Amino acid sequence: MVKTEVQNKVIIGSRESRLAVLQSEMVRDYIKTQHPELDVEILTMKTTGDKILDRTLDKVGGKGLFVKELDKALLEGRTMLSVHSLKDMPMEVPGELPLLAFSKREDPRDVLVLPEGVSELDLTKPLGCSSLRRTLQLKELYPEMEVKSIRGNLQTRLRKLDNGEYSGLILAAAGLKRLGLENRICRYFSEDEILPAAGQGILAVQGRQDLTYDYLEGYRDEKTWFAGSAERAFVKYLNGGCSSPVAAYGVVEGDELFLRGLYYRECDGRYFKDSIRGPKSEAEKLGRDLAKRMQDMYENDKTGGTSL
Numbered sequence: 001m002v003k004t005e006v007q008n009k010v011i012i013g014s015r016e017s018r019l020a021v022l023q024s025e026m027v028r029d030y031i032k033t034q035h036p037e038l039d040v041e042i043l044t045m046k047t048t049g050d051k052i053l054d055r056t057l058d059k060v061g062g063k064g065l066f067v068k069e070l071d072k073a074l075l076e077g078r079t080m081l082s083v084h085s086l087k088d089m090p091m092e093v094p095g096e097l098p099l100l101a102f103s104k105r106e107d108p109r110d111v112l113v114l115p116e117g118v119s120e121l122d123l124t125k126p127l128g129c130s131s132l133r134r135t136l137q138l139k140e141l142y143p144e145m146e147v148k149s150i151r152g153n154l155q156t157r158l159r160k161l162d163n164g165e166y167s168g169l170i171l172a173a174a175g176l177k178r179l180g181l182e183n184r185i186c187r188y189f190s191e192d193e194i195l196p197a198a199g200q201g202i203l204a205v206q207g208r209q210d211l212t213y214d215y216l217e218g219y220r221d222e223k224t225w226f227a228g229s230a231e232r233a234f235v236k237y238l239n240g241g242c243s244s245p246v247a248a249y250g251v252v253e254g255d256e257l258f259l260r261g262l263y264y265r266e267c268d269g270r271y272f273k274d275s276i277r278g279p280k281s282e283a284e285k286l287g288r289d290l291a292k293r294m295q296d297m298y299e300n301d302k303t304g305g306t307s308l
């Protein structure tokens with residue numbers, strides 16, 4: 001690995017979409033405010049995931065596609081930090097590139113967005129969404145509607161919506177709020193209606209094992225660290241990839257962590273929701289325990305569940 005020589009310069013690697021840059025700017029602004037002596041810059045790059053737009057991501061390699069180029073820049077010493085949406089991070093990160101901090105959580109819910117100027121859902125057009133996790137849960141909320149996949153960054157998706165291809169889109173509230181597009185939200189789905197993806201609403205700051213990051217000390221949010229770790233352990237146990245329908249959402253209440261999970265049974269496409277409560281200090285174990293319990297209960301039992 002290349003050692004960085006200029007110690008007061010912090011270069012943050014970011015994907016180049018508007019949301020990604022904005023998120024990196026949030027981390028940059030935190031560091032600049034707390035440590036005015038540091039010179040912080042953002043270096044943007046296109047990732048493979050941003051270049052391939054005509055196929056669904058599970059067919060071309062999953063979550064890793066959004067982080068490979070950023071990992072390489074970190075390893076080569078061109079950047080010192082990467083900022084990611086935790087939801088887009090693979091469940092396993094390389095040992096030499098640890099996750100250093102999780103941000104405070106923005107609104108974790110999924111929401112419905114209608115075309116500009118439209119106030120009611122047009123039932124004759126499909127709903128657009130990008131993951132099987134959302135599709136599954138939407139089928140229960142809107143059984144009569146067709147759901148069609150949509151790719152591209154947030155701006156691209158909103159343009160497709162406003163062009164009239166879809167009756168509405170299901171998106172994360174977090175991204176829209178960060179972009180100042182909260183006014184486009186027509187309906188919030190509670191965490192019980194659509195269980196969010198692991199890490200939704202959390203920013204992850206990643207760095208190099210061989211560098212020190214004292215300047216991030218105050219950025220690290222303890223509650224989201226526990227919640228995010230439990231959610232990721234749940235998904236990891238069940239092998240959930242990028243567009244896997246597995247979902248998890250944790251809330252820290254005092255010293256306890258309350259974790260909800262969605263288990264998808266591949267053999268018949270049915271899914272189940274359950275929850276677990278325990279000490280927040282055992283976050284990862286809680287995630288694994290819930291996953292294991294749900295797998296044991298539902299894998300071979302051919303009854304129950306909600307189907308797509």
Ligand SMILES: NCc1[nH]cc(CCC(=O)O)c1CC(=O)O
Pocket residue numbers: 085086087088154170171172173174175176199200201202203
């Ligand atoms: N998969 C794309 C993605 N990754 C992170 C967010 C939103 C921000 C977040 O969840 O932190 C989005 C957009 C969306 O799902 O609507």
